[in-house]
Amino acid sequence: MTCETFRSLIVSGEASPETLAHLRGCVNCVELAVEVDPENLFRSLGGTELMPAGGVDSFVDGVMQQLQLRKAEVVIGRGAAHSRLYRWAVAAVLVIGIGAAAFMSRPSGVVSVVTTDAAVERVMPVVESSRPVVESYEGAEATIIELPSDPASDMQIVMIFDESLPADL
Amino acid sequence: MMGADLRLMKNIQEPEQVDDRQLVAAVRQGDAGSFETLVRRKTSKVYSLCYRVIGNAEDAKDVSQVVFLKLWENLGKYDAQYAFDTWLYRMVTNVAIDFLRNRQSREAAVNSNLRLVKTVTDADQGTMFQKKEVEKVFSDVTATLSPKQKAIFVMREMEDLPSVEISKILGCRESTVRNHLFNARKTMQQQLQKKYPEYAQLWKERS
Numbered sequence: 001m002t003c004e005t006f007r008s009l010i011v012s013g014e015a016s017p018e019t020l021a022h023l024r025g026c027v028n029c030v031e032l033a034v035e036v037d038p039e040n041l042f043r044s045l046g047g048t049e050l051m052p053a054g055g056v057d058s059f060v061d062g063v064m065q066q067l068q069l070r071k072a073e074v075v076i077g078r079g080a081a082h083s084r085l086y087r088w089a090v091a092a093v094l095v096i097g098i099g100a101a102a103f104m105s106r107p108s109g110v111v112s113v114v115t116t117d118a119a120v121e122r123v124m125p126v127v128e129s130s131r132p133v134v135e136s137y138e139g140a141e142a143t144i145i146e147l148p149s150d151p152a153s154d155m156q157i158v159m160i161f162d163e164s165l166p167a168d169l
Numbered sequence: 170m171m172g173a174d175l176r177l178m179k180n181i182q183e184p185e186q187v188d189d190r191q192l193v194a195a196v197r198q199g200d201a202g203s204f205e206t207l208v209r210r211k212t213s214k215v216y217s218l219c220y221r222v223i224g225n226a227e228d229a230k231d232v233s234q235v236v237f238l239k240l241w242e243n244l245g246k247y248d249a250q251y252a253f254d255t256w257l258y259r260m261v262t263n264v265a266i267d268f269l270r271n272r273q274s275r276e277a278a279v280n281s282n283l284r285l286v287k288t289v290t291d292a293d294q295g296t297m298f299q300k301k302e303v304e305k306v307f308s309d310v311t312a313t314l315s316p317k318q319k320a321i322f323v324m325r326e327m328e329d330l331p332s333v334e335i336s337k338i339l340g341c342r343e344s345t346v347r348n349h350l351f352n353a354r355k356t357m358q359q360q361l362q363k364k365y366p367e368y369a370q371l372w373k374e375r376s
Contacts (some may be wrong), residue, residue: 020329027299039326039354041368042307044298046327049183049213050220052230059216059230060209063237067204 010036025046103105139164188254192232196244208237214254215261221323222316228272236264258330258338269316278320298352306368310360311353318353321346 006022009015010033023033023040024047052059072120137144142162149156186308187206195203215236220229238258247256317339323332324338332350336343361368362367 017329037200038368041303042322042357043326045221045307046329048217050217051213052216052233053226056209056212059212059233061203061232061336063208064201064205066234066238067201067241070241 007032010040020047180366190249193244193247193253196241203297205327207240210236211257215257218258218261218323218328219265221327222262222320223268223272224304224311228268232264232268233261236261239264255334255337258324259340262324264340266316269319306361306365308358309364312351313360314356318349318356319351322353322357325350 001018001022003022003026006019006029010023010029013036020031020043023044027134030044033044061106065115109166137160139160139162141164145159145161147157148160187203189207190204190208192207192210196207216229216233219232219236220226223229223232236257240257243260247253299354311322314322321335321339324335332339332343332346335346339346360364
């Protein structure tokens with residue numbers, strides 16, 4: 001479209017994709033177009049497809065790299081979820097195992113103590129065979145006190161006071 | 170503020186032998202190559218809309234990347250009975266609007282007192298409407314629009330989408346779109362009068 005055609009169309013208020021394309025491509029016609037319709041000022045900015053700095057290849061590479069990172073994050077996230085699940089499962093098995101073992105080993109009823117003659121007979125020879133321990137003590141400055149004892153018992157309590165003995169004896 | 174190192178893409182046409190829906194179906198079956206093709210095919214559309222709504226090249230690039238990652242995550246939700254571009258544009262506008270809302274809340278105090286000075290020199294007299302200059306004006310004039318108003322204005326006046334299509338993208342009624350457009354124009358007119366009286370003279374009241 002020539003500038004003259006554009007001007008005649010724009011003045012008569014006929015807008016079309018072609019007139020818009022001319023508006024956006026021709027610096028010389030913008031001023032007249034804005035006088036006719038001030039919004040043409042901003043319309044003149046549109047239309048053209050823009051590309052990010054660095055070009056489309058660089059942009060697409062960036063997006064795909066980000067995508068790979070996201071995918072990796074998802075995989076790691078799943079792995080973490082699996083390992084969490086695994087740990088929970090192990091913990092559950094342990095708890096159940098310990099619980100079951102405790103349940104199985106608990107006393108099954110009332111504990112009864114049975115004393116039989118045979119049991120007494122097994123213990124008595126051990127008691128009868130034990131002899132009293134008799135030790136002698138001599139000391140120049142020792143004070144020995146024999147506590148009164150039961151005549152029926154063969155046990156005698158004796159207290160020995162001797163300053164020559166070590167304190168921690 | 171506007172990207173100085175923008176590259177314009179003209180007449181770059183990728184042979185589109187495979188329909189968008191077919192690509193989506195292939196991606197759903199695990200074909201990463203198809204996703205790469207889809208990204209390559211839609212990069213300019215997504216980036217252009219992001220850039221015009223956000224107004225900053227670096228941010229637009231980051232937001233575009235986020236859009237494609239969201240696309241990959243949500244591709245399973247796409248209903249093939251609807252146009253893929255409409256669905257994609259909805260995602261772009263949602264992410265861009267969210268970004269703008271966050272940025273506006275951060276920069277509100279800074280921008281409130283900002284007044285960009287018209288930078289046209291004598292040498293530019295013949296080409297008063299330099300793209301970069303207009304971009305600056307647009308960025309400043311739309312700074313007070315709500316993110317949704319700005320997105321609608323961009324889609325209507327720069328991406329040349331009809332109101333009915335915008336309503337599908339945003340999931341609202343067409344009358345709502347027209348209402349947003351009306352309010353956006355009114356606000357822009359006021360801002361232009363306030364910040365750029367030299368341009369505002371051109372903006373006559375239209376019935």
